[in-house]
Structures are given as C-alpha cells and as structure tokens.
Amino acid sequence: MTDVLQREARAAARGHDAPPRSRVPYLRTIGLYALTLWALVTLVFFLPRFMPGDPLRALQDADSGQFIYDAQERDKIAAYYGLDKPLVSQYRSYLSDLRKGDFGWSISQNTPVATLLKKRLPWTLLLTGSALLLSSTISYFVGITAAWHRGRFADRALIVVLSATRAIPEYAMASALLITFAVTYPIFPQAGAQQAFATYGSPLDAIGDVLFHLALPLAALTVGLAANKFLIVRNTVISTLGEDYMVLARAKGLSRRLLKYRHSGRNALLPFVTALGIQAGFAVGGSLFVESIFNYPGMGTLVERAVTARDYPLLQGCFILLAVVVLIANLAVELTYAKLDPRVRRR
C-alpha cells in the first residue's frame, strides 16, 4: 500500500518539476540522416570506380580507334580528369567540389551540371510536391468519410476503383491521360510546363498557364498516391471507431465533425504520415516517368537525356540531388511524426 502511495507521490513530483523536453532525439534523427547522406554520396563516388575498366580505357587501348599514341598526351588527359591521383585524394576533391555545389561538367550539354540541375529541380519539386499535397488532402478526407459510411455503396465502389488504379503504373496512367485528354479530347496541352514564347499580361496569367500545363502530369501522379493513402486512412479510421476513446468522445456529446476529424482522424494521421514518407521516394521516381511522357522540363527529362547520352557526370548529379530530396522529405516526415504522436516522443 505504501508502495502505491510512494509511486503516486513520485509520479506527482515528476509532474511538478518535469525537466523541459529534451531536443536530443531530434538531433539524433538529424545526425542519422546526415550519416545516410554521406553514405549515399560515397556510394555514388565509389560504385563506378569499383566496376571493371575506367573512363580512359579506350584512349589507352592500342586496339581501339580512339587510342592516343603519345604517352605524354595520355597522361595529360588523365591528369586533367584527376584520374592519375590516388583514390583517396580523388575522393577528397570530389567531396570538396560537392560542398561548393560543383557537380562537374555535363559532357553532352557542355554546361556545368549544377546549372542544369538548378533549372530543372523546381519543376520536379512543383510536380511531386503538389502531387503529394493533393493526394494527401483527397485521400485523408475521402478516407475518413468512407470509413464513417463503411459498408455503403460509395465506400465499396471507392475501394474497388482505387485498389484497381493503385495497381496501374504511373507511366501507363500518364499515357492514358495524355491520349484521352490531350489527343482525343484536346482539353489540356500535350507537353511542356509553359506555353512556348508566351508573354503574360499579369503574374496571375503566368500561374494559370503553369497550372494548366501541370494538370495532366499532376493527375497521373496523384491518382496512384491517393489510392494508396485512401486505403490506409479508411482502414485506420475504422479500427479507431471501435476504440473506447471513440465511445467516450461520443458519450461526451461532441459534434460529428469533432468526432471525425479530431478524435478519429487525428489517430489515423500517424500511419498516414508514415505512408507519406514512404511515398516521397515513390513520387519522385514516378515523376521521372511522368515527366518524360509529358516532356515536362523537370529532372525526369534530364535523367532521360543523360541516360541516352551516357552523360555520367550529369547522371551522378541527378541521382545525388534526387536522393537528397527524398532524404529531406523523409526527415521532415519523421520530425512531424514525433510532433503528432506523444508516444513516439517519449522514447
């Protein structure tokens, strides 16, 4: 009995002078992501170098057409690319270049890779970002409402239709939309992000034009993402409906809106946000296909061109940048998750 009293007393004492909540978990999470980033950058550096052969092989091979007879000339070229130096010092200069934002030189486009990336990244961010946002909004609200009316016709129809669309790959969806709404019924433009050579009367017009071009690629990307999250939200909300805290919330005579969005939806947010984090990677990957189909001037078309031209510096730059984007998205999700769920924070 005294045990219980003491425990209660201790618990009460803890409550009174509880220390400010520590930031350490956040720092640890961020540190882990920094480590992942470093591993990634290193992998991108070492992977091609551990593969058989090297970029100058053709120049050094007497049997190849590109053989350079002058040994001094060969060394000069190797020195120019820094390939005569030991691996460690190559790695060091690679890192210091990256830190300065120098991704190297694109061979096929004869431009610094960084310049190309800087021009293309915003479009990809616009596409994937708005796809994630739109799909989240739709799936969250539709998912909760469907769960609330579970078993009714609309709910069942949504499950069937969305399960099916979830199985369609983005490029197939993109092609179908392109053919239907830009070719058969030419409502939306077929390609690009803006009207070519257009001059806009006001910034509003410019935004309108951008959105107009964005519509189809966005739709192609959003449908799959929304379907996935819809199912997660619907099922989580249904599982919360039987919980005691939902009965308590109803017993308290709260309005339906409070029940749906605060008590039930709030609990569904947790798996929802987890799904969102996983989807960030899928969305970026999907956007590469969608962009190349709509010839959207984002990273996707850049990657496509780099692959066909075997422009390795450009390809490397694209991969690093996309990986960084995905990592940042995941970090953001993880930090949000800790904000949403007090139980995660307590660890």
Place this chain on the structure above:
Amino acid sequence: MPPEPASLEIGDLVVTYPGPPPVRAVAGVSLTVAPGECLGMLGESGSGKSTLARSLLGLLPEAEVQGSIHLGDIDLRCLDEEGWRDVRWKRISLSFQSTTALNPVLRIGQQMAEPLRVHLDMSHGDAGRRAVELLGEVGLGTWAADRYPSELSGGQRRLVMLAMALACRPQVAVLDEPTAGLDPATRNRVLALLRSVRDESGMSLVVLSHDADALELLADRVAVLYRGWLAEVGPAASVLGDPRNPYSWALLNARPTLASVKDLRGIRGVPPNPTELAEGCPFLGRCHQSRDEVCRPASPPMVPPHGEDGPRMVACARGGVVALLAARHLRKTYTSGGLLGRRSSVRVVDDVDLDVREGEVVGLVGATGAGKSTLGMLLVRLLDADGGTVTFDGHDLLGAHGAELKALRAQVQMLFQDPFEALSPRLTIGAAVREPLDVQGIGDAAGRRAKVKQGLADCRLPTDDAFLDRHTHELSGGQLQRVALARALVLDPRLLVADEAVSMLDPSEQAKMIQLLKHLQVERGMAMVFISHDLSVVLRVADRVLVLSDGKIVEEGSGGSMLASPRHEVTRSLLSAAGRDLLFAAADT
C-alpha cells in the same frame, strides 16, 4: 447553468448483443434513482454493469435495447443521435471503467475542455482554466492538463475520467468502477469529492463497482446485479450488512475485510456462460438453497425478504436467504442419582435459540462442559430434548417419526471427534461408508458401490478394492476421519454437524481436514455447525460464531468482530486462552 436535479427511471431494461449466439447482458432491470441519490450497483465482472452504464447514454448501437429509460421528463429511448448530443454529458455523464478510454494523441486539458466548450458554451480560455480547476478537484496539479494520457499512471487517468464526468455537473453521473486501482488515501479523497459535489449540485450518482467497501462509504442504496438480473436492491446498510438474496449473501460472504479471520471461499460453481439464457432463476445452478420445484419454473419476482416489509427487495423464489434449521427454546437437563442417592440435575442446554442458514457455517465454541456436544446432538436428534422445538427445512424435527424422520435423518448428518469410536471396527471401510445407503434403501448394489467410491474420492481417499476391504484399525486417525466424513456425506445431507471433528488430528492432518471440510461444504452448498473448543480453528471455518457458556448462548457475531472486540467475559477468556492477548495486548490495556 447546470440543469435542475432530475430522477433517473429505468423500466424493465433488456439489452441483447446480437449473435450468433446472442448474449443477453441485461435481463430486465428496473430501477429508480432519485435526485441527489447515490445508487451503488454491485456485481462481479460480467454481471452486465458496464453494459447497463452504456445503455443509459445510448452508447450501444450494436445491441438491441428494450425497455424504458427516463431522465426527468426526457424519454431517452426516443432520442436520435442529434437529441442524444444534447443529453450526453450535459445531463448524464459516464466515467469509463477502462483507463485507456482517453484519446492517446490529445492532451488531457484539451479533452477535459471539449465538453465544457460544447455544452456550456465556454470560450477556449475559460474552458482551459475550468479544466485545470476540475483536475485540481480530484487532486491532480496544473501540470496534468499539458500531459498526454500515456504520460499518466493508471490511477491518474482514472482521476481524469472522474473529473471529466463531473465537468458539466450533469443531473446523473454514472461512474464505472471509480475507485478501482486507487490507493486508500486517494480513494477516500475521491469519495469525499463525490459526496460534496452531490450535496452541492443535487447530482444523482450511479456507482458501478465490485468494491463493496467503496459502496458502503458512498451509496444510499445498493443494487446487486447477477447475469444482468437484479438480485437485491435496498438501503446500502441493510444490503451490504445483511444481504438477503442467496447470491448477494454468497458474494459478500467472500469479501475480505481487515478483520477477516476465516478462510475466504468464492461462490461455488463457475460464472455462467453469457450466451445461455437463464431458465428459471438465473442463480439456480450455483445457489446453495435452490429447490427445483420453486426455483426452476420462472425467474423470481422482486419481493421483500422473509420477515421484512421495508424498502429492501430481493428476487428469490424462496423469499431470500432462509434458515435451514431453527431451534427455539431448546432445553436439556441431565439428572443423576435418584432412587437411593441424592438426585442432582444439571441444565446442560438452557433455552437456546439457534438459526443455521442454508450454506452457512455456524461455529459453536465454549469451554469443556458448556453443553456444546449435547446441543449438537439435540440438533440432529440423537438426543431427545426436554423442551423447545427444532425446525428443519420446514419440518418439525423433534416431532417427526416414521418415514418422515427417516427422510429427515438423511438430510442431517453428524461427524464425531473420534472416528475409531464412531465407526464399527467390524465393518470394512466400504461397508461403513455404504451403510447409510443401505439403511435409507437408496439405489441398487452397483449404484451404492459407485456412490461409495465417489464419496471416498471426494474426501481424497483411495477407491481401490483393497482399500474398501480394509478395517478401521488399519488406517491412521486422519484417514479414518475422512472415511467418517465420506460416510456422513454419502447421503448428500443439507446440514452437517461436526463435533470436535479435527481435534484429534495433528496440525498437518488438521489443516488438510479443515480445508477439505470447507471445500466440500462450499461445493455442495450445505450448511454446517462446527463445534470446537478451539477458537483458532472455529474462526477459520465459521461464517458466524456462537459462544456457549453453561448451556446458554452468550455472544454471537462474525469471527473477525469477535476477535477484535469480544463483549462477553467467556469469549474473552476463550480468546485469551487461544493466544489473543499476544496479538492485542498493547491495544486493550
């Protein structure tokens, strides 16, 4: 403004969870809770308390609810979800039993403030401040409002639930196990708070609990619930102090108190399968005083128990707990001498009144020569009384003769101190145990043999043929006493009078025998008169203890109360001989 006090009226409420198989959780409960009254509802887990609580707030969409519920002039059964929203929490609130009922992702303060904002139209700031005040009432500090449920202990969460239920000062607060898991100090503070809130706002309380002590402190009236059926309802003091329904008697008899000295035993049998609809009385299968002819036909109506016409009602076809054996003005005088010498007479039993209820163990203690054994033999009519009456199950035992007496003898058996004397040395064990069956002419040879073996097995004795063929001198005292017990029980008596039945045994055999006796008594639902000079043994076994001195009963009470505060000189001396002074020396001097 909190609404005016109102009464809650429940009429013939039936709640069935659809199957398959359907479960009838509440089976026809009618109750009224007056404004400002506290109704305690006592019941085991699974008795339908929580279902009843939820049905009062219309929180059982999946169940079929029949009957009427009125709160003031509102008919709660006619409300739609919209109508409920105005009633819930504002007029009737519910503190859940489960401490996981708080939403894990919302802060305590936020959850506390919700009903205040919705029902009392408070602003965000006012509701937050009021929430902190309410938490303070139950003894939680300001800090609690900023916490999430997972950051509080189970007891703290229960306090939050309680504070939340009282938040809008509703007309009725339904509290499901409000004090479970709280330490005694916190519990008493909570009970004090509930009393003061009730006095101040005229709120009615419905307290569901399996904790009789909490109800004793809080409730005005107590209802006892079993299988969703009301077993007894009446003023708290009479229901808890002297329960008259066999179920409530058995339930409260198993309740431990600080002064409990007897071995506690649960109610015999197993809790009923909830999918089975009760046929007749719901307690039939486990009741120690059931009689098929009156208890099986129908579910019993609520009536005042025998000898009462007050507010208390019990649902029992036999009119509540009945006395199995009632002795009145029993007298016995032994006369010695005469003819040539001087006649001298001793009143051994002097005007004794004694009741033994069904299923009850009455302990009879007294010094040597106090008349214990004589009284025991009078009760089973092994001696003829000089005066007075003994009624057994409605029959006059002393006046019975012939077939009636023979039938009564089968119902009342006696167990003596010395089994070597009690059992004939000429009979084998098998024959000795079988003899009562032979005398009563029950069953054929094979049936008797089976009954004998069953009886021996029940008394934890071997049942092989070699054992049956042994004679009494081949067994130890402990074994033989169990043979004597098997012989006494082979007729399934309703009453066993055990006279110093364990006095001859060594401590280990004695402990085993006491446990066996108590176990068989509870399982068979029979009554027992346990006679001994050894108080420490009697206090372990008996539900009620009588102290006999010079043929008179001088004190009566529960073993615990007798140990704590003996009133009569004889009791004191018996207790001090048993070593009570070592325990209580400091307190009494």
